[in-house]
Amino acid sequence: MMRGMGSPAPDPAATTRLLRAMAAGDGAAADQLLPLVYQELHRLAQRLMGHERRDHTLQATALLHEAWLRLCEPGGDFQDRQHFVRIAARAMRHVLVDHARARLAHKRGGGRRTDVDAEALAAPADPASLLAVDETLARLQQLDPQLAQLVELRFFAGLDNPAVAATLGVSLRSVERGWRTARAFLLRDLEPRPRPHG
Numbered sequence: 001m002m003r004g005m006g007s008p009a010p011d012p013a014a015t016t017r018l019l020r021a022m023a024a025g026d027g028a029a030a031d032q033l034l035p036l037v038y039q040e041l042h043r044l045a046q047r048l049m050g051h052e053r054r055d056h057t058l059q060a061t062a063l064l065h066e067a068w069l070r071l072c073e074p075g076g077d078f079q080d081r082q083h084f085v086r087i088a089a090r091a092m093r094h095v096l097v098d099h100a101r102a103r104l105a106h107k108r109g110g111g112r113r114t115d116v117d118a119e120a121l122a123a124p125a126d127p128a129s130l131l132a133v134d135e136t137l138a139r140l141q142q143l144d145p146q147l148a149q150l151v152e153l154r155f156f157a158g159l160d161n162p163a164v165a166a167t168l169g170v171s172l173r174s175v176e177r178g179w180r181t182a183r184a185f186l187l188r189d190l191e192p193r194p195r196p197h198g
Contacts, residue, residue: 023078086167104128133155140182147182
């Protein structure tokens with residue numbers, strides 16, 4: 001079981017080596033890597049859970065645990081720490097979406113799309129809206145994977161533009177331009193649809 005832990009000063013070469021070994025299924029590498037990335041992953045989880053309803057069955061640490069188990073599965077392809085953080089944000093998003101689907105499956109009328117406050121552009125708390133955002137992000141992924149990645153880091157990981165630029169290894173200006181484009185897509189795609197008459 002994971003516990004809160006300090007993060008030693010990371011050695012980029014050692015971190016990359018451990019990431020690649022973990023992706024190849026080396027459990028010992030995963031154990032060595034965890035203290036190096038724990039605080040960063042926990043901050044990601046806390047930002048995500050900050051948007052969730054208070055009675056959510058997951059807490060930040062539990063979200064981190066579930067995402068970590070997915071990240072430890074063999075077959076990953078982690079190029080470096082920044083790439084790992086992007087994949088971790090995606091894993092956490094998928095954990096939340098899976099929980100939202102399970103919750104809706106137990107409710108009458110589950111799966112109906114609800115309106116999302118796209119102006120707020122924060123990960124929504126209710127399961128149906130979270131699924132609507134996930135569907136929109138999947139559509140954006142088909143059109144422009146790089147923009148979808150930017151949205152994932154802004155929308156789900158809660159990173160600001162400078163942090164997104166550092167994580168993606170691109171200029172701040174490029175992120176700001178991309179965010180304007182992505183935000184316009186989100187607002188348009190999440191706009192409430194008129195209900196059919198009759």
